[in-house]
Amino acid sequence: MIRQFVPQEFCLKCRSCCRFKEANSVWSPCLLDEEIQGLVDRAGIPAASISADRRIQPIAGPDGGFICPFLDSGDNKCLIYDQRPFECRLYPFLINLRKGKVLLTVDLNCPYVLERMDSPEMREYIVYISSYLNSPKQLKILKDNPQIIQAYEEVREVAELRLSRDPE
Numbered sequence: 001m002i003r004q005f006v007p008q009e010f011c012l013k014c015r016s017c018c019r020f021k022e023a024n025s026v027w028s029p030c031l032l033d034e035e036i037q038g039l040v041d042r043a044g045i046p047a048a049s050i051s052a053d054r055r056i057q058p059i060a061g062p063d064g065g066f067i068c069p070f071l072d073s074g075d076n077k078c079l080i081y082d083q084r085p086f087e088c089r090l091y092p093f094l095i096n097l098r099k100g101k102v103l104l105t106v107d108l109n110c111p112y113v114l115e116r117m118d119s120p121e122m123r124e125y126i127v128y129i130s131s132y133l134n135s136p137k138q139l140k141i142l143k144d145n146p147q148i149i150q151a152y153e154e155v156r157e158v159a160e161l162r163l164s165r166d167p168e
């Protein structure tokens, strides 16, 4: 279980996550292979709701734009919070590929992150989450699920993971 950096109460008021500008947004959560069938079974959504590149396929939102099909846009809660995907648990941290290196990065669009970028709280969490992701079990999961390693923009590199990939 990943310890969360952003308190749930802060996120519930923020209303930034789980919403997307485009239906094929790169910010829609990318799934581990072992998460896909579970999501289809639990939510009763058609397999087509998982895109070909193994992302949750956003649906049209009530106020324009797109939302995750698991978001209750009324109270801003995740309908599968206790079973949400690895990428959702890791966010606002993301796993990035740059020049053959697998990096832990943090999203600069998250207001909670921006307020605490160089704080002791952030430094302590980076030590924790880097250590967690660099454990043999988690490195194997990342190695078996290369789709999780993306090239996100507007992020800051905070640590390198012990997993090399071929240069881009």
Ligand code: SF4
Pocket: 006, 010, 011, 012, 014, 015, 016, 017, 091, 092, 109, 110, 111, 112, 113
């Ligand atoms: S952008 Fe940050 S504060 Fe806002 S909902 Fe997402 S994780 Fe929470």
Ligand code: SF4
Pocket: 017, 018, 029, 056, 068, 069, 070, 071, 072, 077, 078, 079, 080, 081, 084, 085, 088
């Ligand atoms: S699964 Fe839950 S936490 Fe993840 S994007 Fe969808 S609503 Fe948000």
